Amino acid sequence: MGGAVVRKKRYLKLLPLDEARDRFLGACAELGVLREREEEVNVWEALGRIAAREVQARIPSPPAPCAAMDGFAVRSVDTFGAKPSAPQFLVEGRFIPVDTGNPVPPPFDAVVPVEEAGEVAGGIEVRRAVAPGQHVRAAGEDFPEGATVVPAGGTFTPEAIAACIATGNTRVWVKRKPRLLFIPTGSELLTPGAPFQAGKVHETNSIMFRAHVERWGGEVEVHPIVPDEPGLLERSLRDALEADYDLICICAGSSKGRGDHTPELVSRMGELLFHGVAMAPGKPTLFGIVGGRPVLGLPGYPVSLWVSMRQFLKPMFEKYYEAPLERGEKVVGALARRVHSHLGTREFVRVRLEETGEGTCVVPLPGGSSRLSTLLFADGILEVPEEVEFIPRAAQVEVERVPRRW
Amino acid sequence: MGGAVVRKKRYLKLLPLDEARDRFLGACAELGVLREREEEVNVWEALGRIAAREVQARIPSPPAPCAAMDGFAVRSVDTFGAKPSAPQFLVEGRFIPVDTGNPVPPPFDAVVPVEEAGEVAGGIEVRRAVAPGQHVRAAGEDFPEGATVVPAGGTFTPEAIAACIATGNTRVWVKRKPRLLFIPTGSELLTPGAPFQAGKVHETNSIMFRAHVERWGGEVEVHPIVPDEPGLLERSLRDALEADYDLICICAGSSKGRGDHTPELVSRMGELLFHGVAMAPGKPTLFGIVGGRPVLGLPGYPVSLWVSMRQFLKPMFEKYYEAPLERGEKVVGALARRVHSHLGTREFVRVRLEETGEGTCVVPLPGGSSRLSTLLFADGILEVPEEVEFIPRAAQVEVERVPRRW
Numbered sequence: 001m002g003g004a005v006v007r008k009k010r011y012l013k014l015l016p017l018d019e020a021r022d023r024f025l026g027a028c029a030e031l032g033v034l035r036e037r038e039e040e041v042n043v044w045e046a047l048g049r050i051a052a053r054e055v056q057a058r059i060p061s062p063p064a065p066c067a068a069m070d071g072f073a074v075r076s077v078d079t080f081g082a083k084p085s086a087p088q089f090l091v092e093g094r095f096i097p098v099d100t101g102n103p104v105p106p107p108f109d110a111v112v113p114v115e116e117a118g119e120v121a122g123g124i125e126v127r128r129a130v131a132p133g134q135h136v137r138a139a140g141e142d143f144p145e146g147a148t149v150v151p152a153g154g155t156f157t158p159e160a161i162a163a164c165i166a167t168g169n170t171r172v173w174v175k176r177k178p179r180l181l182f183i184p185t186g187s188e189l190l191t192p193g194a195p196f197q198a199g200k201v202h203e204t205n206s207i208m209f210r211a212h213v214e215r216w217g218g219e220v221e222v223h224p225i226v227p228d229e230p231g232l233l234e235r236s237l238r239d240a241l242e243a244d245y246d247l248i249c250i251c252a253g254s255s256k257g258r259g260d261h262t263p264e265l266v267s268r269m270g271e272l273l274f275h276g277v278a279m280a281p282g283k284p285t286l287f288g289i290v291g292g293r294p295v296l297g298l299p300g301y302p303v304s305l306w307v308s309m310r311q312f313l314k315p316m317f318e319k320y321y322e323a324p325l326e327r328g329e330k331v332v333g334a335l336a337r338r339v340h341s342h343l344g345t346r347e348f349v350r351v352r353l354e355e356t357g358e359g360t361c362v363v364p365l366p367g368g369s370s371r372l373s374t375l376l377f378a379d380g381i382l383e384v385p386e387e388v389e390f391i392p393r394a395a396q397v398e399v400e401r402v403p404r405r406w
Numbered sequence: 407m408g409g410a411v412v413r414k415k416r417y418l419k420l421l422p423l424d425e426a427r428d429r430f431l432g433a434c435a436e437l438g439v440l441r442e443r444e445e446e447v448n449v450w451e452a453l454g455r456i457a458a459r460e461v462q463a464r465i466p467s468p469p470a471p472c473a474a475m476d477g478f479a480v481r482s483v484d485t486f487g488a489k490p491s492a493p494q495f496l497v498e499g500r501f502i503p504v505d506t507g508n509p510v511p512p513p514f515d516a517v518v519p520v521e522e523a524g525e526v527a528g529g530i531e532v533r534r535a536v537a538p539g540q541h542v543r544a545a546g547e548d549f550p551e552g553a554t555v556v557p558a559g560g561t562f563t564p565e566a567i568a569a570c571i572a573t574g575n576t577r578v579w580v581k582r583k584p585r586l587l588f589i590p591t592g593s594e595l596l597t598p599g600a601p602f603q604a605g606k607v608h609e610t611n612s613i614m615f616r617a618h619v620e621r622w623g624g625e626v627e628v629h630p631i632v633p634d635e636p637g638l639l640e641r642s643l644r645d646a647l648e649a650d651y652d653l654i655c656i657c658a659g660s661s662k663g664r665g666d667h668t669p670e671l672v673s674r675m676g677e678l679l680f681h682g683v684a685m686a687p688g689k690p691t692l693f694g695i696v697g698g699r700p701v702l703g704l705p706g707y708p709v710s711l712w713v714s715m716r717q718f719l720k721p722m723f724e725k726y727y728e729a730p731l732e733r734g735e736k737v738v739g740a741l742a743r744r745v746h747s748h749l750g751t752r753e754f755v756r757v758r759l760e761e762t763g764e765g766t767c768v769v770p771l772p773g774g775s776s777r778l779s780t781l782l783f784a785d786g787i788l789e790v791p792e793e794v795e796f797i798p799r800a801a802q803v804e805v806e807r808v809p810r811r812w
Contacts, residue, residue, distance in 0.1 A: 044598050047617055048812040059602065061778075068776060070666070099634075099666070101594055101706070103605045142777045149782075155811045158617035162610035162708055163778050165598050188507055192450050192571050196465065199509045204568035211453055211564035228505075260476075260505070300507070302568055323811065370474060371548045372467075372569050376555075405561045405729065406454040 014278040016386060017311060017346045023273055024287050024312055025319055028294050033246045034320050037176040043164045046156040049174035050217070050321050055150040058168035060140030064105075067098040069135045072117050072124060073108040079129040087118070087125040095124055104136050111135035143167050153322055178246040178320060180313075182209045183223040183236055185253040185262075186300065191225065205251050205305050209298075211406075212309055216317040216325055221245070228253065230261040237265065241291040247316075248293060252300025262297045266290055278386065279346040281369030282307040303369040307348050328401035331380060333360030339391045341384040350378035351399055362397055378402050420684040422792060423717060423752045429679055430693050430718050431725055434700050439652045440726045443582040449570045452562040455580035456623070456727050461556040464574035466546030470511075473504040475541045478523050478530055479514040485535040493524070493531040501530055510542050517541035549573050559728055581623075584652040584726060586719075588615045589629040589642055591659040591668075592706065597631065611657050611711050615704075617812075618715055622723040622731055627651070634659065636667040643671065647697040653722075654699060658706025668703045672696055684792065685752040687775030688713040709775040713754050734807035737786060739766030745797045747790040756784035757805055768803055784808050 015023070028034050038052035067073060072095040082088035098104060098111060110130040118125045142163075143149060149167050150160045156174070164172060182205075189203040190196075203225055210220040223240070226232050233253065240248050253262040263275045263286055270290030275297075277285045281304035286297035298308050318325050331353060341347045352363040362382060365374045380399035384391065391397060421429070434440050444458035473479060478501040488494035504510060504517060516536040524531045548569075549555060555573050556566045562580070570578060588611075595609040596602075609631055616626040629646070632638050639659065646654045659668040669681045669692055676696030681703075683691045687710035692703035704714050724731050737759060747753045758769040768788060771780045786805035790797065797803060 042599070044613055062607070063602075064604070068774075101592070101607070137776055141773075142779050157782075157810075157812050158614040159708065159712065159778060159782050161613050161617075163782050165608045165610045165613070166778065168602060170599055186507070193448070193576055196469075196574060198470070201468070201507070202571045204571045207450055207567050207571070208564040211567075302565065306565065326811075367547075368474075370543055372565060372572065373548050376563075376565050376569050404563075405732075406563050 013274075014276045014283070014344075015274045016344075017277055017279045020274050020277045020285070020287070021312060021315060024294075024296070025316060027273060027287070027289060028247070028316055029319070031289065031292060031294055033178060033294055034316070036320070038173045039176045040171050040173050043156070043161050043169055043172045046161060046172055046174055047158065048217075049156050050323065051150045051152055051154045051156065051172065052175045053173040054148055054152045055164055055169050055172055056167075057140075057143040057145050057147045057149055060145045061143040061163070061166040062101075062137050062139060062141065064103050064139050065109075065136050067100055067102045067104055067111045067135065068137045069111055069113045070099050071111045071113040071115075071135065072096065072126075073098045073102075073104045073111055073136075074126065074130065075107050076110040076130050076132045076134065079110070079112065079126045082126045082129045084127045087127045088129075089120065089123055089125055091123040109133060109136065155323075175321060177217055177219040178317070179219045179221070179244065180213055181221050181223060181240050181243070181245040181248045182206050183226055183233070183240070183248070183250045185226045185228060185233060185250060187227040187229075189225045205298075205300065205302060208302060208305060209249070209251070209309065212306075213313060213317075216314055217321055218313075218317060228261070230265065233261055234265055234269070237269065237290065237295070241293055245293070248290075248295045249298055250295065251298045251305065253297065262286060266295055266297070270295070277308075277311075278344055279307065279311065279348070280342065281348065282311065285312065287312075299369075301369045302372045303350075303375045306375060307369075328380065328403060331360055331399050331401055332396055333362040333399065334358075335382075335391055335393055335395045335397050336361050336363040338393045339364055339382070339384065341388055341390060343389050344386050346386050347384040349382040349384060350374040351380050351382050352377070353379040353399065353401075362399055375402075379404075419680075420682045420689070420750075421680045422750075423683055423685045426680050426683045426691070426693070427718060427721060430700075430702070431722060433679060433693070433695060434653070434722055435725070437695065437698060437700055439584060439700055440722070442726070444579045445582045446577050446579050449562070449567050449575055449578045452567060452578055452580055453564065454623075455562050456729065457556045457558055457560045457562065457578065458581045459579040460554055460558045461570055461575050461578055462573075463546075463549040463551050463553045463555055466551045467549040467569070467572040468507075468543050468545060468547065470509050470545050471515075471542050473506055473508045473510055473517045473541065474543045475517055475519045476505050477517045477519040477521075477541065478502065478532075479504045479508075479510045479517050479542075480532065480536065481513050482516040482536050482538045482540065485516070485518065485532045488532045488535045490533045493533045494535075495526065495529055495531055497529040515539060515542065561729075581727060583623055583625040584723070585625045585627070585650065586619055587627050587629060587646050587649070587651040587654045588612050589632055589639070589646070589654065589656045591632045591634060591639060591656060593633040593635075595631045611704075611706065611708060614708060614711060615655070615657070615715065618712075619719060619723075622720055623727055624719075624723060634667070636671065639667055640671055640675070643675065643696065643701070647699055651699070654696075654701045655704055656701065657704045657711065659703065668692060672701055672703070676701070683714075683717075684750055685713065685717065685754070686748065687754065688717065691718065693718075705775075707775045708778045709756075709781045712781060713775075734786065734809060737766055737805045737807055738802055739768040739805065740764075741788075741797055741799055741801045741803050742767050742769040744799045745770055745788070745790065747794055747796060749795050750792050752792050753790040755788040755790060756780040757786050757788050758783070759785040759805065759807075768805055781808075785810075 672694035
């Protein structure tokens, strides 16, 4: 904490959010991050993955005619005319006892349900005639050979996996998960679980980052904490460029502090595409390309990080998988008090939703992006567009709910 | 496949679904399956778990006053009167350069943002006065010591975990996950991945069971496939009773086939509470108590299994965790054709939803519960109450959407 130092860092220029997001997604696409890649996996390990290729039935399901009920497989002609008052007697050899799912081999072509037949000496009595195919599941009834089981772009739900296995598919092609490196920076950071030290705080952003990115379909590696010394971050970044990450994320260090070396480093080693986004929280977001690899600088305040991840990374995954990710329910309510916003900035206000006799009341939570509690206790997010300076009290506003469960 | 055998099995009595569910949940509660149990875990391993006890801030967050902006920590009194036209000069020692998050130790009580100060020989010039506390985050501003971070019953979201760590909580009490054993039965079954054999089918129900139960907050162990021989299932059940499962689920074998030994076994070893539920699909569901342990018999057809799990196990987890699980969105549309239903039976019709110029059209999918494809390609489920025999074409009906992603 010595004397003064030269303090001239500034944001390059605050980019509007939509433009920044377009620039980020465009560069990712150009660099091949959003180019679809695929890998083959065991289908029972594909839960939640997205099909890169259509899965077709290799064998029909069911593979052969089988009983749809518990009873007796018979030749339907042998039962013609049978009725409760005049049952048909079938001698042994003219029927097979079957349970649901058992094969019904030729010449048998129907099943008499157990309720419609009785055992008698030397055979059975059939009390109701059955038609050809009755109570028999035809081969391929569920999936004929060659039928689409999972279309390209479809999700391997548990039911889809069961259907794949039933149709002879054990290996399937899924879209590869993009691999993200998360580099936490800051001399004040302690590893989660390390003993508390005065003047230090525990690094928790990697936990939030990993959880959200994994849910969106990415793979995350967390780099050890990098203290605020330019040489160290540069070395970490150079090492990362040697590995095969699709996106390198550097957390904190993209603001204007003395320890904020990321913009300078990205500029020096590559090209800085933007530094500073006109949104709140989340302003200190930067993006650049280093060694042909996209590098995203994320803010260090947890609420800012959360907003930035949702504004940049979530759409990246949606574009990669070509499928929308879950959104919170939209709720309309009356604003409890006037909300001010900076002209030209997209603001994300954390709000509580309170049910009153007159409908939903939207209550903005006080406190800035430094307060994780505003996010933790929020029911939803009110998005204030750039061109809006304030929203008057009692205005009807739309809020996106933040799920309380995970 | 020898001669005839005695075939006298019948369902005990088809119970209405609501009554069967009440009986199941009531017995689970009595047997202690729904009694809340808790365990202590590392908070960074608690993602998605439910808090068994309230988590309070052990240390305030932030732990000490710290800079809310990049700039210079000062004594606010030293800046009084400063303005751009008449800056205040502060000699070295009267300020500390700080970055966001750095401690602001006494006697300093405010931060002059880097934009409002300039470096000059021997010190800094402050161009705008700051008030006491300005641009400083007070200790405990986010969470004061003792504040609730996660209430009992709350979910450990990524944000909640970050807040726990920031407030000095490394170990937390979570509700223990109920442990379920899944016993697949059937001589015709092959392990998933085993080579195809004529007359056999791959066992896939355990995959569906595990995926859904884990998502609902349970832990699943899958027993090896038990062929349809009564001695074998009995031995498996006796072994299971020695272990500490909260619920034992036996899949298939609860219908009326020759291989369906479950009802008889449960009756002989304990008490059969119901056998057969007035719902379709899912009729062959049974429930009993053996050795003080709840035993649920689930149907073998995948669609029936899916319905039965959602009607019995999902509410069990909701009751245990005292929190509703995710439901599909409700959609209202016009029925494309008349739907028939058995009086006294709750039917779950798989439907497609088609958007037309005149709104949503609800198209029932043909085919019975033996067709997994009806579930796989369904957009939603239309529930037909017991007292309804048919719903006319064009009637407005409510459908619960089946999520297409996982």
